Every structure is written in structure tokens, then in C-alpha cells.
Amino acid sequence: MAKFLFLMLGLPGEPNxxxxxxxxxxxxxxxxxxxxxxxxxxxxxxxxxxxxKAVSTGTVSDAKLGTPDIYGYMVINxxxxxxxxxxxxxxxxxxxxxxxxxxxxxxx
Numbered sequence: 738m739a740k741f742l743f744l745m746l747g748l749p750g751e752p753n754x755x756x757x758x759x760x761x762x763x764x765x766x767x768x769x770x771x772x773x774x775x776x777x778x779x780x781x782x783x784x785x786x787x788x789x790k791a792v793s794t795g796t797v798s799d800a801k802l803g804t805p806d807i808y809g810y811m812v813i814n815x816x817x818x819x820x821x822x823x824x825x826x827x828x829x830x831x832x833x834x835x836x837x838x839x840x841x842x843x844x845x
Contacts, residue, residue, distance in 0.1 A: 739815065739816065739842070742838045745833060746807055747831065748831075750784050750809070762827060773813065777814070778813050784808060785809055787808075812840075818839055821839075
């Protein structure tokens with residue numbers, strides 16, 4: 738199995754919002770991630786808070802986030818890059834996209 742990093746690109750979600758439309762969207766995410774977990778493909782994943790820090794040698798500053806921006810991630814284990822490409826993620830219906838990056842296998 739190979740490991741892939743999914744970076745979700747779009748507008749930030751509201752995981753704790755109370756309106757019906759957002760709750761329905763969040764349930765779709767739960768179903769999608771649950772299906773990945775059932776297949777044994779989901780290693781980890783979470784939405785990201787809409788704040789960031791830029792860190793370099795000697796400095797730490799607030800990072801300016803874009804619109805759209807990366808608002809979540811998942812680490813997926815699957816057989817190939819073609820298998821990893823997840824076109825059924827709920828953000829696709831809202832115009833979002835997913836950057837899929839293969840991870841380097843570090844032999845220990």
C-alpha cells in the first residue's frame with residue numbers, strides 16, 4: 738500500500754454550525770470519511786482552523802490565508818495514485834478541489 742496526502746482546497750467549513758444545510762453537508766463528509774475508514778484507507782484527517790503561522794529561521798508571523806485556501810487534509814493508504822484520486826469528496830459538488838500528493842516511503 739502507498740500513502741497519499743489529500744489537501745482540500747476551497748472555502749473553510751463550519752464543522753460546528755447549527756443550520757440544516759451545513760449540518761447536511763457535514764454529514765456527507767462523515768459518510769465519505771467513514772467509507773474510507775471502512776475500506777481501511779483512511780489513516781487520519783481533519784478540517785483546519787482558519788489561522789496559520791509562517792515560520793522561518795528567526796521569525797514567526799501570522800500567515801495570510803487565501804480564498805480559496807487549504808481547509809482540511811486526509812492521509813489515505815491505497816494501492817496507487819489512480820486509486821487515491823477521490824472524486825466523490827463532498828467539496829467537489831461545491832466547486833472545491835483536492836490536491837493529491839504521494840508520500841515518500843521512508844524505509845527504517
